[in-house]
Amino acid sequence: MSLGGEPGKTAGRAHFVFLACAVVSSLTVNPAAGQQRPFAEDAFKDPSAGPIYRAAVDNWRSVDESIVRYTARIQQRIAAALRTPLKDRILYRNETAVRAFWDRDYEAVVQVLGTRSQYPGRSIAVREGDLDFLDDLPFDEPFEPGGDRLFFGISESGDDEAFEARDDEFWFAHPLASGADTLYQFESGDTLTLSLPDGRRLQAIQLDVLPRVADVHRITGSLWIEPETGALVRGVYRLSKQFDAIRDIPEMQEEEAEGSFKYVPGLFKPWTFDLTMVAVDYALWDFEVWLPRSMRIEGEVGAGILKIPVSMDVAYEMESVTTAAEEQRMARAEAAGETPPGGEVLQEVHFESRAEAMEFIAQLLSEEAGKPYEPMGRGGRGSQGRRSLLIAPQDRESVTTSPDLPPPIWEEAAAFPSDEQLEEYVQSLADLPAPTVQGIPWSFNWGWARPDLVRYNRVEGPALGGKYEAALGGPYSLTASGFFGFSDLQPKARLNLQRSTVLRRLTLGVYRENVATDPAGGYLGFGNTLDAFFFGRDNGEYFRSTGVDFAWSPPVGARDSFRLRAYAERQEQLDVETSFAFFHMFDSGWRFRPNVLAADADEVGGELRISPWWGGDPSGGQIGLELYGQGGRWWADADEVSRDYGRASAGLRGAYSLADGRWRAGFETGAGTTWGEAPLQRAWFLGGAQSLRGYPASVAVGTSFGRGRLEIARSFDEVGSLSLFGDVGWAGNRDDFDSSDLLYSVGLGGSLLDGLIRFDLSQGLTGPRKQFRIDLYLDAIL
Numbered sequence: 001m002s003l004g005g006e007p008g009k010t011a012g013r014a015h016f017v018f019l020a021c022a023v024v025s026s027l028t029v030n031p032a033a034g035q036q037r038p039f040a041e042d043a044f045k046d047p048s049a050g051p052i053y054r055a056a057v058d059n060w061r062s063v064d065e066s067i068v069r070y071t072a073r074i075q076q077r078i079a080a081a082l083r084t085p086l087k088d089r090i091l092y093r094n095e096t097a098v099r100a101f102w103d104r105d106y107e108a109v110v111q112v113l114g115t116r117s118q119y120p121g122r123s124i125a126v127r128e129g130d131l132d133f134l135d136d137l138p139f140d141e142p143f144e145p146g147g148d149r150l151f152f153g154i155s156e157s158g159d160d161e162a163f164e165a166r167d168d169e170f171w172f173a174h175p176l177a178s179g180a181d182t183l184y185q186f187e188s189g190d191t192l193t194l195s196l197p198d199g200r201r202l203q204a205i206q207l208d209v210l211p212r213v214a215d216v217h218r219i220t221g222s223l224w225i226e227p228e229t230g231a232l233v234r235g236v237y238r239l240s241k242q243f244d245a246i247r248d249i250p251e252m253q254e255e256e257a258e259g260s261f262k263y264v265p266g267l268f269k270p271w272t273f274d275l276t277m278v279a280v281d282y283a284l285w286d287f288e289v290w291l292p293r294s295m296r297i298e299g300e301v302g303a304g305i306l307k308i309p310v311s312m313d314v315a316y317e318m319e320s321v322t323t324a325a326e327e328q329r330m331a332r333a334e335a336a337g338e339t340p341p342g343g344e345v346l347q348e349v350h351f352e353s354r355a356e357a358m359e360f361i362a363q364l365l366s367e368e369a370g371k372p373y374e375p376m377g378r379g380g381r382g383s384q385g386r387r388s389l390l391i392a393p394q395d396r397e398s399v400t401t402s403p404d405l406p407p408p409i410w411e412e413a414a415a416f417p418s419d420e421q422l423e424e425y426v427q428s429l430a431d432l433p434a435p436t437v438q439g440i441p442w443s444f445n446w447g448w449a450r451p452d453l454v455r456y457n458r459v460e461g462p463a464l465g466g467k468y469e470a471a472l473g474g475p476y477s478l479t480a481s482g483f484f485g486f487s488d489l490q491p492k493a494r495l496n497l498q499r500s501t502v503l504r505r506l507t508l509g510v511y512r513e514n515v516a517t518d519p520a521g522g523y524l525g526f527g528n529t530l531d532a533f534f535f536g537r538d539n540g541e542y543f544r545s546t547g548v549d550f551a552w553s554p555p556v557g558a559r560d561s562f563r564l565r566a567y568a569e570r571q572e573q574l575d576v577e578t579s580f581a582f583f584h585m586f587d588s589g590w591r592f593r594p595n596v597l598a599a600d601a602d603e604v605g606g607e608l609r610i611s612p613w614w615g616g617d618p619s620g621g622q623i624g625l626e627l628y629g630q631g632g633r634w635w636a637d638a639d640e641v642s643r644d645y646g647r648a649s650a651g652l653r654g655a656y657s658l659a660d661g662r663w664r665a666g667f668e669t670g671a672g673t674t675w676g677e678a679p680l681q682r683a684w685f686l687g688g689a690q691s692l693r694g695y696p697a698s699v700a701v702g703t704s705f706g707r708g709r710l711e712i713a714r715s716f717d718e719v720g721s722l723s724l725f726g727d728v729g730w731a732g733n734r735d736d737f738d739s740s741d742l743l744y745s746v747g748l749g750g751s752l753l754d755g756l757i758r759f760d761l762s763q764g765l766t767g768p769r770k771q772f773r774i775d776l777y778l779d780a781i782l
Contacts, residue, residue, distance in 0.1 A: 043181035045210075048188040052207050052225050053181075059230030060148070060176040066289050067145040068327050069103040071319040073113075075406040075415055076139055076312070081616055082756065083300075083307040084779045085520070086653075087624060088559060089754045090616045091308070092119040097404035099319075100142035100388075108142055109358075111365055111373065112392040114402025115139075118619070120753060123717045133396055134376065141388045143292050143316065149232045150174070150223070150280065152292070173217045175209045183218055185210045192224050192233070194284070202226065202284070204233040214241040214435040216248050221278075222428050231290045236279045236425045238502070240435045245271040265304075267451030267526065272302040276502070276557055279417065279425045285321050292316045296417050296425070300557045305451045305526075309557070315406070315415035354389075362391050371395065410616055430503045434474035442470035451526050453483075456533040458592035459542045460514060461487025461578035475499050483513070487577035490544075505553045512546040514574065517596065517681050520609065521690055527778055536581030536592060539688040539697035543598035543681045544572040559613070566606040571634075571681060573598040593696070599679035605632025618718065618754040619661050626651040628672070634679055645676035649684070649705075653781050658712075664721070666711040666782040673734055674703040684731050686743075689775035692729040694745025694764030696771060700731035711749070713782045723749045723782055727762070743767050755780035 044050045076096045081088035099111040117136050125131035143152055151172060173183050189206030204224040211218040221237025246252045246261070247270075255261065261269070276298045283293040295314040300307060351357040358375035366373045376390040393399060407413050417425070446466035447453055453465035465483040472478055477500065482493040494511040516523040523540025532538040547569025554561055576592050584590040607630035615622035631646040649672025657664055672684055686692045687699035691707055706729070713723035727745045730737065747762030758780035764770025 055230030460485025645678035693762035702732035704734035
C-alpha cells in the first residue's frame with residue numbers, strides 16, 4: 001500500500017500564512033468523547049474485534065486537532081451514463097483539478113486549476129453566454145481533518161447528528177456512532193502490513209461491518225484500522241439494501257397513497273438508488289498524520305426502465321502539511337532566536353478586509369502560475385452557495401485545456417485506484433456474508449405499473465402481465481411472472497429462483513412462455529409493441545417454449561456483458577391470432593405477415609453470449625464485440641429422431657471521430673453460421689431496423705448470414721446528429737452464397753443522445769421486397 005507524501009515536507013509557504021491571517025470563518029467540530037455505555041453483548045463476533053472497534057470509536061469521537069493547515073492538489077472526475085443493451089451512453093462527465101488551502105481556523109481557499117464538463121446542451125449555453133464554467137464546477141470544499149473520515153465527500157458533517165434517524169432527508173447509520181453496536185455486528189479479519197520509507201512496518205487490521213438486518217440506512221463493508229491509534233487506513237463499503245424513494249421516504253409514501261404519482265407512466269417507476277461501492281484510502285504523512293489519498297464512489301440511479309450508473313474518483317496529492325506539534329516546535333525556535341525547522345521564516349500580514357486578502361493571495365498565485373488569477377466574490381457568478389472561497393483564472397477558456405486535468409474516469413491514471421485495485425475492493429465486498437432480510441419483503445405489480453407487463457404482438461394480441469417479487473433472505477430472491485393474451489387466450493408464466501451477489505447472478509427458472517427467435521432483439525418489449533399496435537409491423541418471429549433453465553449473468557447494476565444459459569424445453573409453433581393495427585383499422589384486407597413455421601420439438605442445449613463494450617465518450621472512439629454460440633440436441637414430433645446442431649455468430653461495432661469531432665463514422669459488421677441440422681426457429685433472420693434497413697423483417701432467412709452497415713454523421717452540440725448510411729446483408733445456405741443475392745440499402749438518419757433515439761428513412765436497392773421505410777427505434781450505434 002502506497003503511503004504517499006514525503007517525510008520532512010511541512011508547511012511554510014508565505015501565502016498560507018497570509019490566508020490564515022486574513023480569512024475569517026468558524027470551525028465545526030465533533031462532540032468530545034464522553035463516557036461510553038457498554039456495547040451490546042453480541043456486537044463482536046470474535047474476541048479480537050472488540051479492542052479494534054473501541055480504538056476506532058475513540059478515534060472517531062475525538063476532535064482531530066493535530067493538523068493545523070495543509071495544501072493539496074486535488075483531482076476529481078465524474079461520469080454518469082444511461083445504460084442500454086448496446087452500450088452505456090455518457091450523459092454527463094467532468095474532470096476537475098484544484099489546489100486547496102485548508103486551515104482549521106478559517107475558511108478554505110480553492111484555486112481552480114482546470115475543469116472540463118460535457119453534457120447535452122452545454123456547448124449551446126456556453127456559446128450563448130448563459131453558462132460560465134464556475135456555474136457547473138462540481139467541487140466545493142476539501143477534506144476536513146476534524147470531520148468524518150469514512151463518509152467524507154458524502155456526508156457534510158462529522159458529528160453524531162449527521163447519522164441520526166430523521167424523516168426530512170436521507171441519512172446513514174454510521175458504524176462508529178453512538179448506538180451503532182445495536183445496528184451492526186463486527187468481526188476482525190486479515191492484517192494489512194504497511195512498509196514505511198524508513199524501514200518501519202505498520203499494521204492495519206480488517207474490521208468487517210455487518211448490519212444486523214438489511215436496511216437502506218445501513219452499510220455493509222470492511223474498515224482497516226490502525227490498532228494503536230484507531231485511525232482509519234482504508235474503508236470499502238456499500239449500502240446493504242437498495243433505496244426506493246416511494247417505499248423509504250414517509251412523505252412520498254403519503255403522496256403515492258393520495259395518487260400524486262398516478263400520471264407518472266409505469267415505465268418510469270420505481271425511483272431507486274443503489275450505492276454499490278465506496279472506497280476511501282488514506283496515506284501516512286511524515287509518519288504523523290493520516291490524510292486522504294483517494295476515494296472511489298459507484299452507484300446506480302433508476303427510474304423504471306432508465307438505469308443511470310454514476311461513478312466518481314477523487315485523488316489528493318499533499319504538497320505541505322503543518323501539524324500542531326510542528327507549530328509548537330517552530331514557536332519555540334522563534335522564541336529562542338533559532339532558525340525554525342525547515343529553514344523558513346513565517347511572516348504574518350494583516351489586511352483590512354477579506355476582499356483585500358483574497359486579492360493579495362490571487363496575486364501570489366498569479367506570479368507562481370505565470371497567468372492571472374482573480375478571486376470570485378461570494379455574490380459572484382458561480383460562487384453563490386459555496387462553502388469555500390474560490391480563486392479562478394481570468395482566462396476562462398484556459399481551464400478546459402489545463403495540463404493539470406486528469407483523464408476521463410474510464411481511463412487509468414496513476415493518482416487513482418487501478419483496475420486491479422477496484423477488483424480487489426469488489427472482491428472484499430463479495431467475501432462478506434449477505435445481510436439478513438427482515439421478514440419477506442415483496443412487491444406485486446401488473447399491467448401499466450411496469451413497462452414490461454403490457455405488450456402487443458401478432459401471436460397473442462394485447463397481453464397483460466403481472467409480476468411478484470420477494471426477497472427470501474440473504475442473496476436469494478423469488479420472482480413469479482405471467483402473461484395472458486386476449487387473442488390466443490393462452491396463459492404464460494415463469495418462476496425464477498435467483499442468487500445474486502456483487503459478483504454474479506445465478507438463476508434457476510421454470511417457464512411456459514412465448515419467446516422470440518432472437519431474444520436479444522427485444523421483440524417482446526415496449527418498442528416492438530408500439531410498432532405492432534400502431535403500424536402493424538411486428539418484427540419478431542415467435543414460438544412457445546416450456547421447460548427449465550439455469551443462467552449465469554453479471555450482478556444487478558452491471559452491464560449485461562455476458563450470459564451463459566443451459567436449458568431443457570418443449571418448443572411449439574405459434575399462429576397469428578390477431579389482425580388489428582391502429583393505422584390499418586379501416587383496411588379490411590390487411591393482415592399481419594405469417595409467423596415462422598417453428599418445428600414442434602423437444603430440445604436440450606446451452607448458449608453463451610459475450611458482448612463487451614469499450615469507450616463511453618460520445619466524441620471519442622468506441623468499439624463493441626458480440627460473440628454468440630449455441631448447441632443443442634432436439635427431437636421432432638414428426639419422427640422422434642434425435643438431431644444435433646451448433647451455431648455461432650460474431651459481430652463488431654465501432655464509432656470514432658473525424659476531423660474536429662463534429663463528424664463521426666460508425667460501422668457494424670457481423671456473420672454467423674450453423675452446423676448440423678437445426679429446427680427452423682434456430683435459423684438466422686435479417687430485415688428491419690436492427691439488421692437490414694430498407695427491407696421488412698425476415699426478408700432473408702437461412703442457416704448462415706452476413707451483414708454490415710456504414711454511417712457518416714454530423715453531430716450538433718452533443719445533443720443530436722444527422723447521418724448518411726448504407727446497409728448490406730445476406731442470409732441462406734453458405735454453400736449457395738452468390739454475391740448477386742446481396743441486399744443493399746441507403747438512407748438518411750437522425751438521432752438524439754448518441755443514438756439513444758434513432759429515426760431512419762431508408763430505401764432498399766435490390767431484391768423483390770425492397771421498400772421505402774420509416775423506422776423509429778432505440779439504441780443505435782450513432
